[in-house]
Amino acid sequence: xxxxxxxxxxxxxxxxxxxxxxxxxxxxxxxxxxxxxxxxxxxxxxxxxxxxxxxxxxxxxxxxxxxxxxxxxxxxxxxxxxxxxxxxxxxxxxxxxxxxxxxxxxxxxxxxxxxxxxxxxxxxxxxxxxxxxxxxxxxxxxxxxxxxxxxxxxxxxxxxxxxxxxxxxxxxxxxxxxxxxxxxxxxxxxxxxxxxxxxxxxxxxxxxxxxxxxxxxxxxxxxxxxxxxxxxxxxxxxxxxxxxxxxxxxxxxxxxxxxxxxxxxxxxxxxxxxxxxxxxxxxxxxxxxxxxxxxxxxxxxxxxxxxxxxxxxxxxxxxxxxxxxxxxxxxxxxxxxxxxxxxxxxxxxxxxxxxxxxxxxxxxxxxxxxxxxxxxxxxxxxxxxxxxxxxxxxxxxxxxxxxxxxxxxxxxxxxxxxxxxxxxxxxxxxxxxxxxxxxxxxxxxxxxxxxxxxxx
Ligand code: ASP
Ligand code: MG
Numbered sequence: 001x002x003x004x005x006x007x008x009x010x011x012x013x014x015x016x017x018x019x020x021x022x023x024x025x026x027x028x029x030x031x032x033x034x035x036x037x038x039x040x041x042x043x044x045x046x047x048x049x050x051x052x053x054x055x056x057x058x059x060x061x062x063x064x065x066x067x068x069x070x071x072x073x074x075x076x077x078x079x080x081x082x083x084x085x086x087x088x089x090x091x092x093x094x095x096x097x098x099x100x101x102x103x104x105x106x107x108x109x110x111x112x113x114x115x116x117x118x119x120x121x122x123x124x125x126x127x128x129x130x131x132x133x134x135x136x137x138x139x140x141x142x143x144x145x146x147x148x149x150x151x152x153x154x155x156x157x158x159x160x161x162x163x164x165x166x167x168x169x170x171x172x173x174x175x176x177x178x179x180x181x182x183x184x185x186x187x188x189x190x191x192x193x194x195x196x197x198x199x200x201x202x203x204x205x206x207x208x209x210x211x212x213x214x215x216x217x218x219x220x221x222x223x224x225x226x227x228x229x230x231x232x233x234x235x236x237x238x239x240x241x242x243x244x245x246x247x248x249x250x251x252x253x254x255x256x257x258x259x260x261x262x263x264x265x266x267x268x269x270x271x272x273x274x275x276x277x278x279x280x281x282x283x284x285x286x287x288x289x290x291x292x293x294x295x296x297x298x299x300x301x302x303x304x305x306x307x308x309x310x311x312x313x314x315x316x317x318x319x320x321x322x323x324x325x326x327x328x329x330x331x332x333x334x335x336x337x338x339x340x341x342x343x344x345x346x347x348x349x350x351x352x353x354x355x356x357x358x359x360x361x362x363x364x365x366x367x368x369x370x371x372x373x374x375x376x377x378x379x380x381x382x383x384x385x386x387x388x389x390x391x392x393x394x395x396x397x398x399x400x401x402x403x404x405x406x407x408x409x410x411x412x413x414x415x416x417x418x419x420x421x422x423x424x425x426x427x428x429x430x431x432x433x434x435x436x437x438x439x440x441x442x443x444x445x446x447x448x449x450x451x452x453x454x455x456x
């Protein structure tokens with residue numbers, strides 16, 4: 001691509017297939033290469049331009065969550081974090097969430113409540129247009145705080161920042177980024193402040209990326225801009241080895257792997273959106289979770305193998321176990337297929353799947369248990385449902401290929417008299433299904449067993 005050529009979003013004529021060896025498939029034929037090319041049929045590559053002009057510039061993406069931008073004090077802290085990044089020689093690109101939490105006036109949930117109160121069903125398109133305003137308001141308020149602190153800055157909506165998505169309103173996927181407007185701002189010495197959680201379709205309709213989607217915006221921009229680092233600012237000092245309300249000795253982790261934080265998030269510890277982690281993981285860009293309100297160094301998320309076996313322990317309540325008796329079916333195999341079909345047709349996600357010749361077991365979210373039970377009954381199955389279950393998980397990239405971890409988990413829970421109803425494991429996670437009233441004690445037992453108060 002030539003210098004000075006405009007790279008705008010156009011109808012599908014300028015496409016080029018990603019050439020990078022480490023291209024990442026974003027689905028629907030759109031690929032994001034390791035080198036930072038966001039490409040789809042509708043877009044031109046941005047890589048060459050970024051690398052030629054900005055080769056010796058280090059870009060950092062700093063994302064600030066709702067509590068960070070909710071108050072004037074918070075926004076002043078944002079300005080000081082931006083100033084710090086500049087002092088370290090970075091070009092900061094800021095991404096913001098909507099201000100505060102329900103019932104704050106511009107929080108996403110407040111806007112959702114407001115439109116739903118009209119009593120007529122709101123279309124997904126109109127709902128997205130409304131809730132995208134929360135982040136837009138934040139951009140202007142943060143720009144004002146930056147200007148007050150002496151930094152030139154420019155507010156950009158997701159569409160203005162060049163974020164193009166598919167048309168799945170409410171859960172849209174980013175299919176391309178044309179960041180020339182951001183690059184222009186950077187070259188002019190401005191701090192671009194981008195509204196998180198949003199983009200627009202090729203035809204210009206505003207979309208949102210799903211709850212917690214501002215993290216995704218930050219990661220996607222980091223890849224498109226070939227940023228050196230993504231900082232996710234929140235109101236805690238970093239990622240902890242356990243929930244401090246349950247395990248008093250829980251510590252901030254100095255570092256962890258991309259896989260570990262994804263597993264933590266998927267098993268009940270919501271810190272960073274897993275999709276955002278996945279995007280930077282594939283591009284090999286490190287991420288740091290930090291506190292807007294302190295100077296704590298936070299938690300670094302990168303690749304590598306930790307020396308400890310277990311990094312963290314999580315719990316997730318609100319599960320129900322469904323046990324379907326298939327012992328009297330003429331064809332057990334066929335019955336089992338039917339059971340899973342019935343549940344999937346209801347659109348219900350399952351976990352803790354276990355099959356024996358006579359039963360089929362799995363868990364569902366407790367609020368979906370009635371629906372699952374009814375559907376199974378209608379299909380002629382008798383199901384026993386145990387409500388009030390919780391999932392307790394130990395997570396650690398260091399447990400791979402280390403024998404004896406399950407033995408320690410089972411022993412630690414047994415010694416505290418906790419009944420394990422079922423288990424499930426993946427390469428870096430071992431989860432136990434326990435009764436909800438045992439969950440916190442189970443977390444403490446595992447926390448102590450693996451010495452997590454010394455986590456670092
Ligand atoms: N404001 C949006 C939400 O509450 C997006 C975000 O904060 O990441 O889900
Ligand atoms: Mg969030």
